[in-house]
Amino acid sequence: MTGTAASVGKNARWLAGAQAAKIVIQLVGLGILSRLLGPSDFGVMALAIVVTSLAGLLRDMGTGPAIIRARELSATMVNSIFWVNMAMATAVALLVVVLAVPIASLFDTAPLAHLLYALSLTFPVISFGAAHQALLERESRFHITTRADVLSYTGGLCAAIVAARFGMGAKSLVLQAIVQATLSSLQMFMASPWRPSLSWDASEIRRIFSFSSNLTLSNLVLYLIRNTDSMIVGKTLGAVALGPYSLAFRIMLSPLQNVSLIASKALYPVLSTHQADPERLGATWLESTSFVALITATLMGGLIALCEPFVTVALGQRWGEVARLLPWLAPVGFVQSVLSTAPVIFMVKGRTDVLLKLNIGMAGLHIACWLIGARWGVSGVAAGYLVATIVSAPLYLVTTARLAGLPVARLLRALGIQSGLGISVFTVTFAARSALEPFALPPLALLLVAGLCGGLYGVWHVGRFSPDHMFALRRTFHLAS
Structure with a gap:
């Protein structure tokens, strides 16, 4: 077996195990939630996800793949990327809060605004661990990132089920997103030895712009x-x-x-x-x-x-x-x-x-x-x-x-x-x-x-x-x- 095939296979083994676990957990969780929540709850949350799924895109502004691809990676570059990510995520979160009511009016769904207020928290939370995750993946340490992924997903789903059982409706799905994002970023931060500092260099950002x-x-x-x-x-x-x-x-x-x-x-x-x-x-x-x-x-x-x-x-x-x-x-x-x-x-x-x-x-x-x-x-x-x-x-x-x-x-x-x-x-x-x-x-x-x-x-x-x-x-x- 070539070294490339072995490396890909090793990465895939960890990722496959994690994704298989998530698929099973997701199907079981959806089976439970579909009996606790109604079509309108899932519908309102789907509208909210249209907006908040931007968090997944803006968590690293395309800088995570740049960290993985870079042939030479300096601490200054990683620091610069970290603070750009946090600044952009905070700005987007504030923008979502400002536009929550107009967006809810656009879809003629008043409860949507309250969901967006809460979900805006996930933007800076996810970005906080993005650089740490990219560094782990650069070294193919997928045994760490996949474990964190499964644990955070399971934690979020359990929180949603408990909340739905107590009658929180669509808010239970919001709680799922917040808990999952928080657990994921915390685990990435703790697993990576790198810690952000206040150093910054605009030229490093221009290199990957x-x-x-x-x-x-x-x-x-x-x-x-x-x-x-x-x-x-x-x-x-x-x-x-x-x-x-x-x-x-x-x-x-x-x-x-x-x-x-x-x-x-x-x-x-x-x-x-x-x-x-x-x-x-x-x-x-x-x-x-x-x-x-x-x-x-x-x-x-x-x-x-x-x-x-x-x-x-x-x-x-x-x-x-x-x-x-x-x-x-x-x-x-x-x-x-x-x-x-x-x-x-x-x-x-x-x-x-x-x-x-x-x-x-x-x-x-x-x-x-x-x-x-x-x-x-x-x-x-x-x-x-x-x-x-x-x-x-x-x-x-x-x-x-x-x-x-x-x-x-x-x-x-x-x-x-x-x-x-x-x-x-x-x-x-x-x-x-x-x-x-x-x-x-x-x-x-x-x-x-x-x-x-x-x-x-x-x-x-x-x-x-x-x-x-x-x-x-x-x-x-x-x-x-």
């Missing part, structure tokens, strides 16, 4: 893409309609994004040390992207076939609208999980300017499709999402492949194989479900038996038609050391 500014703007455009659909649904169809739509994303897209996060986070610090080796860059990125596609194609094929019993078991009978949205959004999740590994190549090669241009084009296409789809309700918005994703994905992938020095035909062939796997898993799982329906099994039994059939077929399919991917999977999670 082009890279970081383009990356930040690119992330802001992605934020627009990922949240404008919720804004359209909330504005045109109301918070109650937004509840099922947001839950469909949290159940389906969040786990898939977690899978892709494993690959991109594991790759970035390792490939940053091989910036001048395009052959290694391309081959390693393709292997990781194929692995992501392998997992997500299997999951989405099974989910589409079993969307009704899955939603009934996970959320309850009253969330039937979620099941009607999943067949549209599941293919979106598959494509997005593959695309989400691509920015690593743009960052490693220092071409965040190209990434920004691509994301701007994608944003325009997605917004147009959502506005057209909104005429047919929530399902129309979901269908518009699928159309925009399918149309924009080829250009994104081709540009990434060329930048990585990878033959486009090789990339398309690999993704075509994984798409065929997803279709095959769907066919087998749906056939098993159809064969079992005359027996009138409970939803849980139907889900388990048909899902097991699809899962076993998926394992056989990979071993039979893609033995190299099966070997890569075993090597990544079992042989890496």
Whole structure:
């Protein structure tokens, strides 16, 4: 095994364990919260997240990846980055407070303002630990960052469940975000030996300005893409309609994004040390992207076939609208999980300017499709999402492949194989479900038996038609050391 593959595998092992734990915890937590809270609570919180998810983008203003990528890193640079992050996060928090009431009026949802007041606290709290986390990831100390991630996520979810049990409604979801952000930053600060001082040098910021500014703007455009659909649904169809739509994303897209996060986070610090080796860059990125596609194609094929019993078991009978949205959004999740590994190549090669241009084009296409789809309700918005994703994905992938020095035909062939796997898993799982329906099994039994059939077929399919991917999977999670 090459040193690069071993390093990526070691990082991926820690990240995979953490993300798997978070997926399980999230599904269990959502199952509990969906029975304690109503659609309007989730809908109002989804509107708040449209605003406050900026915290995730502005936590380091694109400086975290710059810390990881830098060949030479001085203490003065890290200090300068830390104070820029804190200043910007505080300014954004104050801006959210000032605009809370106008934003609530825009969506005709008065309780939204109070949620935004509280959630603004998460901006400086998250930024406080951003530089520490970047330093840990630069050294590939993912055993520390992943542990902190799981513990903070679990703590936030437990706080939300307790608060919801005592009737706090949507405020319980706010408490979850605050507790999670606080626990995460505290753990990063304690784990990293670096401590901020008052030293400052503007020239250090100028050194990374082009890279970081383009990356930040690119992330802001992605934020627009990922949240404008919720804004359209909330504005045109109301918070109650937004509840099922947001839950469909949290159940389906969040786990898939977690899978892709494993690959991109594991790759970035390792490939940053091989910036001048395009052959290694391309081959390693393709292997990781194929692995992501392998997992997500299997999951989405099974989910589409079993969307009704899955939603009934996970959320309850009253969330039937979620099941009607999943067949549209599941293919979106598959494509997005593959695309989400691509920015690593743009960052490693220092071409965040190209990434920004691509994301701007994608944003325009997605917004147009959502506005057209909104005429047919929530399902129309979901269908518009699928159309925009399918149309924009080829250009994104081709540009990434060329930048990585990878033959486009090789990339398309690999993704075509994984798409065929997803279709095959769907066919087998749906056939098993159809064969079992005359027996009138409970939803849980139907889900388990048909899902097991699809899962076993998926394992056989990979071993039979893609033995190299099966070997890569075993090597990544079992042989890496």
